């Protein structure tokens with residue numbers, strides 16, 4: 309795998325300054341997405357998955373802001389000149405370049421398809437709008453393309469559904485329409501933020517298959533967010549495990565499942581009775597609860613709940629993400645002794 | 655959509671019939687009638703009236719008949735387009751109120767346009783720049799606007815206009831046009847005068863509307879569809895105007911219905927203070943003198959306007975929000 313990454317997030321920090329204090333929603337996240345790769349980001353609710361991808365898309369809402377880090381993306385300018393590596397974190401969030409990338413090169417499939425379509429415009433209107441923002445087509449062509457896209461994602465009777473409102477469609481169809489909108493401008497990176505949590509299990513499986521098919525046909529890269537390891541097993545090539553705004557472990561999906569290195573990954577895996585299970589509540593078997601965002605523990609964020617906790621080390625210093633074998637990386641003192649504090653001190 | 659409009663239109667005569675009965679009952683409600691108050695007036699000016707004369711008067715105006723007969727006679731005349739005579743002014747009602755009515759509707763329209771043109775942008779800017787200087791400024795401004803009685807604003811502005819510009823801004827016309835027949839010059843003169851009362855009457859509504867718009871829009875701005883529209887790469891302005899504004903304006907549109915009647919009644923004090931030839935003061939007087947056919951006509955017209963206003967706002971609502979359209983058909 310000597311391919312250059314399509315997206316490379318480096319030490320990303322996104323904070324929210326509130327009256328009560330600063331919420332460090334994303335606090336030093338790094339990961340790469342290779343062309344054609346499906347990267348699954350997994351972690352408990354509130355660990356910063358959504359804020360991470362909102363940072364990549366530069367749609368973090370106020371008072372959130374990127375305080376540090378790089379988001380390197382291989383941008384393909386419209387004039388078909390050569391690809392350029394640009395740092396999205398340095399672009400103006402609502403500037404022209406960022407807007408052409410958003411929706412054009414990086415597209416989002418949101419968590420709640422019901423609420424993500426506006427109820428007062430037809431689904432077709434909203435998909436056509438996305439197309440006309442990024443491609444030089446007429447209204448007629450955009451409509452034609454919309455119908456074809458709806459057909460491609462498996463919406464029956466697309467000629468009629470194009471004029472339907474989102475609230476006239478079932479949950480599964482709505483999510484398919486969302487996917488049609490996301491792929492409408494041939495993005496090179498799709499970001500799916502828990503796209504299957506709001507729908508039933510059967511439809512969920514169909515949607516996952518659809519994404520997998522689309523990904524293989526178009527060789528799109530996907531960042532797939534979920535807190536369901538079962539879903540990760542079905543779709544991801546590569547896994548990023550997050551906890552409290554930091555990356556705990558990364559690695560190919562097989563290694564993560566069969567040879568987890570980080571105590572948190574192991575706890576997560578133990579908490580699913582079986583991968584096929586329908587249970588979506590992962591945590592009852594992990595001891596303790598997630599600390600409040602204002603009360604982040606010092607040192608390793610996981611130490612209050614970690615079975616391997618080493619007093620005097622884990623609660624004093626913060627481990628950084630380091631390779632632990634040829635394929636996996638982990639931030640845990642069981643594997644190395646490199647701490648953030650010593651790095652910054654040097 | 656067409657079906658929806660037709661359904662509403664068919665309902666209209668029925669509503670008006672009910673309202674006309676209510677109007678009639680309301681006018682009859684106070685004790686006594688026009689003759690009673692007429693005699694009281696005569697008595698206070700020293701002239702005596704005997705019972706025979708009173709009965710003759712009652713018979714002349716049909717006041718001796720049972721109420722329902724009076725109602726049907728009144729209705730019968732109205733349906734042929736005859737509003738009857740004013741007992742008090744001794745003039746045909748149509749002649750009395752037509753110009754005043756026209757001016758009132760014009761004033762209402764101007765006030766309405768002023769209110770919306772000013773309030774909606776302020777509401778949008780305040781919401782999209784929440785907690786900015788602009789937002790704080792207009793929050794204070796709006797509180798003051800709501801809290802100040804309209805007649806106060808009228809008095810202050812009239813005083814300012816008189817003191818600094820030496821102009822007397824009462825009425826809707828310059829003296830030479832007050833009783834002149836309609837002409838281009840009169841229209842221009844009206845336009846020169848009408849904006850001040852429109853602004854004064856609209857102040858309060860503008861403040862309210864801007865606040866409601868801001869609150870509604872703030873709710874909408876948090877909705878997930880906003881994030882999705884941003885993720886598509888839409889520019890912020892286009893997105894705000896296309897998606898949330900349309901939904902935030904919705905609840906405001908439903909208030910259009912009672913807007914005109916509100917301006918009518920709300921403007922009585924201002925109309926008196928500014929000596930505006932609108933219909934509010936005339937209604938007030940007709941109620942005091944129990945000039946029942948005049949009061950009845952005016953109230954009936956109010957109600958008709960309210961019904962038509964509601965119809966317009968219903969149609970607008972259905973046009974803005976497809977979910978309402980679906981529900982109805």
Ligand SMILES: Nc1ncnc2c1ncn2[C@@H]1O[C@H](COP(=O)(O)OP(=O)(O)OP(=O)(O)O)[C@@H](O)[C@H]1O
Nearest residue numbers: 324331333352353354355356357358359360369601
């Ligand atoms: N607008 C905001 N203002 C303040 N804090 C925020 C805001 N958005 C997110 N956060 C905080 O950032 C942290 C991470 O939130 P995020 O939405 O990224 O979690 P998540 O991993 O996506 O969780 P979930 O699985 O529930 O979607 C949370 O602690 C949350 O409280």
Ligand code: SF4
Nearest residue numbers: 608611614622640641
């Ligand atoms: S660093 Fe220490 S506390 Fe943190 S996961 Fe590793 S062993 Fe557990």
Ligand SMILES: [Mg+2]
Nearest residue numbers: 357358359501
């Ligand atoms: Mg989330």
